Amino acid sequence: MANERVLVTGGTGFIAQHCMVALIERGFTVRTTVRTLSRETEVRDHLRTAGVDAGDRLSFIRADLSEDAGWADAVAGCAYVVHGASPTPSGDQVTEADWVRPAVDGNLRVLRAARGAGVKRVVLTSAFGAIGAGHKASHRRPFDETDWSDISGNVWLYQKSKTLAERAAWEFIAGEGQGMELAAVNPTAVMGPVLGADYSHSIRLIKNLLEGQQGVPRINSGFVDVRDVADLHVRAMLDPAAAGERFVATAGESLWIADVARILRERVGPAAARVTSKVLPNWIVRMAAKSNPAMRSTLPLLGMDLNVTAAKAERLLGWKPRSREDAIVATAESLIRLGLVS
Template sequence: MTTNDTIVLVTGATGHVGGHAVDRLLRDGFRVRAVVRDPGQEAAVRGRAPHAGQRLEVVAAELVADDGWDKAMSGVRYVWHHASPFPGGQPRTNDEVIVPARDGTVRVLAAARDAGVERVVLTSSYAAVGYTLKPGGHYDESDWTDPDDDLSAYVRSKVAAERAAWTFVRDHGGPELAVINPTGIFGPLLDARLSASTGLVKAFLDGTMPVVPRMYFGVVDVRDVVDLHLRAMTDPGAAGQRFLAVGGPAISFHEMSRLVGREVVELTDEQVREGARTDPALREAARLGGRIPVISNDKARRVLGWQPRPVERTITDTAASLLALG
């Protein structure tokens, strides 16, 4: 087998996307330098890639500190920046989430520039594109979420981080930048570690979410998100562009539960609005009011030749992997 000496640095390597990214890059023959927050996480990264051998290196660096980034970037040609804070509960202040997401992204870009990295592929989010309501509800890469809207700290952090990334490369030069904006990321797990999205499917399977709001959202398979990163890493047409990643038409919680063979109760819009008065978890659903967004993946298909899996297959594959893991 031909050895590829190209080193790709992957941040957030312990996450759902990061784990699949490491696996795909290794299988495609690249050398991977995986970044973790704590050296103790190396075993988890290597456990997902038992076939890696010496082509996988694990290093420690944090988004909130400069230490370790110069060494991490040494000899790297491409960077996939996935890492971003995701609050497990309600943060005390928005800045607890926004500041490390924004400043960490700039820190990674600055280190990449100083090391002579060719291109950075940033994992942003649909949250940075389509969380501001607009007539007709059609969204593409020209849209931006207004951070002044009544939004969660996480959504604001994704807007702030992506805006900061584009500003940095405009004002300071450095690596080429391509941005991927995925919708809800589902797809099979590599181990028992759950993401927020795969945890939702698990909740349907084990019956811990018997009631859902009427809410529609985009779905994309983690394997297709990684494939889009790979295309954006090497295609000349991806430089300076952002790409929405969605597998097909938006789906509701209720429809998703049926795909995995479970039936749940769907609240009416009025019930959601009433519940949102006391339950912060329902406020986003209340704000959307049952609207069905129309999210375009035409650009990724046209520019990069991307062909995502159908949403239904992604959800059933997610459920199958959860059941296989017990």
């Protein structure tokens, strides 16, 4: 099993890089896709920050989710694919099509290539956004893997894109998979050690708190360490029980952002001196969102209980994540250590 080759898509991504670390540490050979090969040095440097000098256990190939070119070569000779490449909030997306089409088409492009290459199983990095968005307050909590986001409700386009992209992947497997297996990992807000200046959008929450933002919106979220998300990907890749299953990745119960602020103040010391747990009234957040597009995306989340359980991953795959507090603190400490806090 070790020494088999795994394709990890989107090699510049935060989760993808930790997945590469986990795979290489377990003896796998990894190939990863990047949109420009000039970023190879950066990716290798990030893996070294995580303690892995990949050497010839890691190779790179250029492939873009918006193009067919490169994908057949990317999957050639791979036993598994960990597919995490997907559009993330960058500020470039304007219309619904900007979000949805790349996510859906990208998933299908990777799945077709994987099927053609005889890949055993694809592990899709989905998101809690495909589970817990758009629901009424009366919907039962905690959410679990049987839930799908209600995209007819008030949802951020990022969450809509993740929902439609994951649904398209399952439909492809059911109709055209020809025996290829699929598993999905649906993380909540992904925390943990940052490896460089390019990290997931969830990390900005901690960075903004450390840099002294004036208050926190009344928003609730689950939290999980990226190293545990990577471990869950590997378990979902290898365990026979994972075929055809979705797995929530979260550590314990959800937290309000004010709780996150208090954890930072209690655990991080003087570096968290500017962190405030002052909760902003919803009307102030709504007013600010009129001129701040980034804040506008938070409006559907105000006051919503987003608690979700990872009991399935723990029971079926033996997954045991770090605590949510340790994940949050590891994020802050890595940002400070790498000089990424202003």
